[in-house]
Amino acid sequence: MAKELKSKEHLLHAYQKKASDDTYEAKMYAEVSQLYNTYIKFLYNFKLKSPLLHTRMSEVSAKIKSVSIQEILGVYEAFDALVTQIFNIFEHQNFCKRTRLLSNVIYLLFQDLLQIYKVFYVLVTEILERFSEMSIEYAKKSFVVYQNFVNLTKVMKTKADKIMMEFEFTIKLPQYYTPDASLVETLKICIEQKQKGNGSNLDQVSKQLRGGMNRDQF
Numbered sequence: 001m002a003k004e005l006k007s008k009e010h011l012l013h014a015y016q017k018k019a020s021d022d023t024y025e026a027k028m029y030a031e032v033s034q035l036y037n038t039y040i041k042f043l044y045n046f047k048l049k050s051p052l053l054h055t056r057m058s059e060v061s062a063k064i065k066s067v068s069i070q071e072i073l074g075v076y077e078a079f080d081a082l083v084t085q086i087f088n089i090f091e092h093q094n095f096c097k098r099t100r101l102l103s104n105v106i107y108l109l110f111q112d113l114l115q116i117y118k119v120f121y122v123l124v125t126e127i128l129e130r131f132s133e134m135s136i137e138y139a140k141k142s143f144v145v146y147q148n149f150v151n152l153t154k155v156m157k158t159k160a161d162k163i164m165m166e167f168e169f170t171i172k173l174p175q176y177y178t179p180d181a182s183l184v185e186t187l188k189i190c191i192e193q194k195q196k197g198n199g200s201n202l203d204q205v206s207k208q209l210r211g212g213m214n215r216d217q218f
Helices: 001-006 024-049 056-067 069-090 099-134 134-166 183-194 204-207
Strands: none
Touching: 024 069, 024 099, 056 099, 069 099, 099 134, 099 183, 134 183, 183 204
16 A cells, blocks of 8 residues: 555645635635645655554564564654654644544544554563663663653553544553653663673662553553
8 A cells, every 4th residue: 555655646636726716615715735745745754764653563562573673763753753743643633523524534533543552562662671782872862762652652541542532432452551660760770880881780670660650561
């Protein structure tokens, strides 16, 4: 599907309102259409580079194990961009409720968001497993990834319920990650030990890094 969309990219255009039409409806159709058009193009270009979003969840864990930390961080950046674009469209959910077409767009985006979250969850568990072996540079970047995943989880818990209620969606929600405050401190200690060049304590620290994470739950 991604290859087919890419081959027909020249045909993908956002809705263009007439210059004389200054109505609220026309402006909103144009804006939502442009946001969705941008999202779709970003999504299929990412899928052409990485198979993670069109891989069965039962196979994602094994596939990520063969991916380098540089690639994992690249996937995170793409996920962050996709989630941001989805949330930007969700800002217009009240307008989207007016038509079946735009309600269906919200439905498809919501499903995409849940899929991204599930893969992101597995990606974070892989990062934690490798954390004690990373260079300081990658450890610091991975720490930011973990914190952003925790923040996304908090947002998901509130946004998902509101959207499902507003649009009456019947979609099974994932089991959200429960943040562990002690894990943040463990990650900080690990980075400090790396900065000091002290690797003797990292074995013990690494055993704590997957607390509360179950990569096989999906």
